[in-house]
Amino acid sequence: MSNPPPSPPSLQELRKEIDAIDEQVHRLLMARGDIIDRLIQVKKTQEVGSAFRPAREASMMRELVQRHRGILPLDTIEGIWRVIISTFTYVQAPFAVHADVSVGESAMRDSARFHFGFVVPYVSHFSAQAAVEAVAKSRGDLALVSAIASRTPWWNALEADGAPKIIARLPFLERADHPAALPVFLISRVADDAMVTEVQTWSVRVSGWNADVARALAPLAEIVAVPDTAFDGAALLVSVAGQDLENKGFEKIKLALIKAGASVRSSALVGSHATRYTVPSNGSART
Numbered sequence: 269m270s271n272p273p274p275s276p277p278s279l280q281e282l283r284k285e286i287d288a289i290d291e292q293v294h295r296l297l298m299a300r301g302d303i304i305d306r307l308i309q310v311k312k313t314q315e316v317g318s319a320f321r322p323a324r325e326a327s328m329m330r331e332l333v334q335r336h337r338g339i340l341p342l343d344t345i346e347g348i349w350r351v352i353i354s355t356f357t358y359v360q361a362p363f364a365v366h367a368d369v370s371v372g373e374s375a376m377r378d379s380a381r382f383h384f385g386f387v388v389p390y391v392s393h394f395s396a397q398a399a400v401e402a403v404a405k406s407r408g409d410l411a412l413v414s415a416i417a418s419r420t421p422w423w424n425a426l427e428a429d430g431a432p433k434i435i436a437r438l439p440f441l442e443r444a445d446h447p448a449a450l451p452v453f454l455i456s457r458v459a460d461d462a463m464v465t466e467v468q469t470w471s472v473r474v475s476g477w478n479a480d481v482a483r484a485l486a487p488l489a490e491i492v493a494v495p496d497t498a499f500d501g502a503a504l505l506v507s508v509a510g511q512d513l514e515n516k517g518f519e520k521i522k523l524a525l526i527k528a529g530a531s532v533r534s535s536a537l538v539g540s541h542a543t544r545y546t547v548p549s550n551g552s553a554r555t
């Protein structure tokens with residue numbers, strides 16, 4: 269006679285397992301918090317403005333994608349870790365997020381809450397310029413500004429030495445159905461060695477700007493353009509990937525502008541961020 273199949277665990281037993289896991293997760297998060305005091309001293313967080321470290325965060329978010337398996341949606345894992353990381357950044361050195369809501373209040377608020385949670389104060393502004401100004405006046409605050417459209421060339425305010433810079437492009441993990449998909453630049457002051465330089469962002473003033481010039485540049489770089497009403501010029505925010513130390517990537521853009529009939533009146537590096545990273549629907553990541 270064969271043995272009867274083992275009876276499935278009871279609901280009570282399964283809930284006990286869940287309670288044990290919850291306790292471990294909670295204790296591990298508290299242990300993570302215990303590291304912060306030591307980390308502040310090693311990192312000298314207070315000396316450079318924001319404790320946000322864009323290079324480290326971009327790489328941590330990619331690790332999550334690579335490790336993730338099972339039924340829990342990546343949206344959930346990404347959201348949980350954004351809150352963990354942002355809150356741990358906040359407890360090192362408190363900061364606020366200044367968001368430009370002129371591109372759509374609900375999408376911008378979703379992006380701010382998804383990436384920074386509810387503990388980090390959220391301040392809305394009615395222009396990108398105002399959000400950037402608030403950051404310039406602060407010690408370590410962050411601004412969130414649309415990465416794809418603008419009515420004003422807010423990036424001119426990032427040109428000066430010591431001015432805040434573009435330090436990241438969110439979301440870190442792009443995909444078609446991202447819950448906080450609005451493409452935004454994050455602007456702050458961080459230590460130079462914390463920057464990721466894979467994509468450089470340049471503030472460029474050109475004359476001779478028109479649709480043909482824009483088309484000629486489109487395959488080479490992402491551009492936000494604000495045409496100048498006074499003459500045939502424009503203020504551009506140009507994102508160039510694949511930089512080398514001599515800024516050859518930007519030199520290529522300059523040459524392409526000239527070839528297309530425009531001329532460059534000035535250019536200044538106004539930040540850099542990690543290469544955009546796309547999670548395809550089949551789960552394996554690509555950049």
Ligand SMILES: C=C(O[C@@H]1C=C(C(=O)O)C=C[C@H]1O)C(=O)O
Nearest residue numbers: 319320321324325352353356357
């Ligand atoms: C803890 C740090 O500070 C911040 C918080 C991080 C975290 O909680 O893991 C990661 C990067 C920083 O933005 C760090 O620099 O490692």
